[in-house]
Amino acid sequence: MPVVIETPRLTLREYQPGDHVALHTILSDATTMQFWPAPFSPAQTEAWIARQIASYAAHGLGHWAVFSRASGALIGDAGLMHSEVNGRDEIDLGYIFHHPHWRQGYALEAARAALDFARTQPGITRVVANMAHDHHRSRRVAEKLGLRYEGDYINTRNRNFRTLLYALDLSVSDSSG
Known part of the structure; x- marks a missing residue:
């Protein structure tokens, strides 16, 4: 069954092929993607969605489309991926x-929902987040x-930028969530 998570202001759901246009508006925006190697091309956005759909099938997780419950608009992307970090x-x-x-507060709200989801998944004992050293938000x-x-x-996948690594051990009790 496809994952759908609701928070007070957001709905997170698995990507569908028809999400390409709305997601590309986000991933092709230079301001939004300033900490990535470059804004996405249409083909890169299609590949992003395809990668998430493949991850749902293989691992039961991936990034999700994030919608505003108030407007119904796709406003972001959040989730969990098996990755080499x-x-x-x-x-x-x-x-x-x-x-x-x-x-x-949308990123925090969506990321908290993703962490809550991770806590329910057997075998997930650690979650990491990485970001460019100057991505303060x-x-x-x-x-x-x-x-x-x-x-x-040094992140060779992102222009050899110095990248910060954060982690959370889910195998121990945690009071921050």
Whole structure:
């Protein structure tokens, strides 16, 4: 059954092929994607959605389309992926929100929902988040979620930027969620 998560202001659901146009508006925006190697092309947006759909089938998780419950508009992307992060296979928590929706707590709300989902999944004992060293808003979201700074590394997948690594051990009791 497809994952659908509702929070007070958001609905997170699995991507569908028809989400391409709305998601591309977000992923092709230079301001929104300023901490990525470059804004996405239409083909990269299609590949992003295809990768998430494949991840749902293979792992039961992936990034989800994030909709405003008030407007019904697609405003972002958040979720969990099996990824190689600094040379290790990790469950990587990610969140991208279209810049008109920044500073409204949506990333924190969606990321918290993704962490709550991770806690219900057998075998997930650790979640990480990584962000460019100068992406202060993303770092604050990770910290508010209770993830702890583990160090930094040079991210060869993102222009060799110095990247911060945060992690949360889900195998121990945690009071931040």
